Amino acid sequence: MLEVTGLSGGYYNHPVLDSVSFTVNKGELFGILGPNGSGKTTLLSMLSGVLAYKAGTIKIKGTSLKEYSAKQLAQVIAVLPQHSSLAFSYTVKETVSLGRYAHQKGLFHSWSDEDEAVVQKVMEQTGVAGFSDYQFEQLSGGERQRVLLAQALAQEPEILFLDEPTNHLDLAYQKGLLDLMKKMAMEYELTVIAIFHDLNLAGLYCDRLMLLEKGQVRVNDIPNEVLKQERIQQVYRTEIEKHPHPAIPRPQMFIVPNQHDSEKDSVVINEQFLTVSDEMVQLHAPIPLRTMSSGVTGSGTGWHQKFVNRHVSHTYSCENHVEEMTDYLRSHGFEPSETVGMMTAVFLEAVSYRFLHGENFSIFIVVTAGVGNAVDASLADQHSDAPRPGTINTWIFINGHVAEEAFIHSIVTATEAKVKALHELGVKDPVTNTWATGTSTDSILIAATQRGEGLHYAGTITPLGKLISRGVYDCTVEAIEKNERVKRT
């Protein structure tokens, strides 16, 4: 649909683009990225015939751009510019109707039924039909943007050029505009070429992205390839982190702000932050910790500052346990969204904890363990599936900067150490009378300060893994033994 080869040029005495080449296929949603001043708008101006170029070729539908008359070009391409104002005062409908110019014939063209139908349709699509009689100048920035999009769509173009289309739009309209572009690309094979500053929106919606740097193409590929952490850091000269979108397989980039609380660099989570009562074991960290957990609240990954392991009776009914736990936390002064909350039927005086030092990092482990619900995982299908309160709850606080994979390693390593502790104590599954590997609802928390030493791995023979293995094994053995003693008294 669009073929650009060796395109160079810019402004008087100011070369901007340097041999830019790329193609865009029919029905593609193609994103142009690049830092301020990299030449994105200059490129779009050349592609839409507004700015002359010095060298290279631009072909639209196989024909050189230079061979199109203004009217012919307007039948194929439409442009939604970054900044626009109107020379005269028009109503919204009149503004949108201007988009029909390219399709009108003769000197004294008349307004056809088709013109009217198209204008009504695009005003509905862009959500501006409700204020069709308003003066354009009376509208907010976002409303104007949508009216100008309607005008561009009224042109019924085959290629739509957008310069930062989501500028001025609120969240819902950003999504609305890009969903509409995607739909039109898929259903009507509209080719959409858009400049984005928001890498995340570009990554979410575009089929392909082209990254410009100092007037040259740095890369042109699918979003996951273009949005590589190191590359974006280099080109934009800023610190970002790449993570997958939580709901769809698309990349997302997160800005990492400079930390201004360096006095907390030395925060070490240890026993001083732990409180044990009959009702709960709680830890209040002085800073939010990066967490991965299977708690009743605060599960999955997140950032949490408070940690609660609450005692419940053996007869606790687990129906609606999340809601009940949320109410409990709130009534005890905890904000549920900021708290990792677990439950246990174990008497909490039987808690076991240890602080262990590595070379440049340390860990603090807290375990409560009862084995009344012990299960042999290899024979779990012989058990009923009625949920009961978890009986081995393991908290691992890491004073270090833990990579995502090391969070997962930590869970594997801790589980292996726990299984060994159960074997060592000869704990059996009461249903199958075979060696137990855990209990039916064990929970785990890994919480890291994300300061200091970078810890990339936590497999059993890594420095972090060795500490976790030792600590979880010792604490689990001690917690089970203590609980047995408490139960006997």
Ligand SMILES: Nc1ncnc2c1ncn2[C@@H]1O[C@H](COP(=O)(O)OP(=O)(O)OP(=O)(O)O)[C@@H](O)[C@H]1O
């Ligand atoms: N009309 C102009 N006359 C002279 N130089 C210009 C003109 N417009 C832009 N430039 C220069 O051309 C270079 C590229 O500008 P352009 O607007 O294409 O960048 P951009 O990537 O779209 O930037 P931004 O992200 O800030 O919108 C910049 O150095 C800019 O100063």
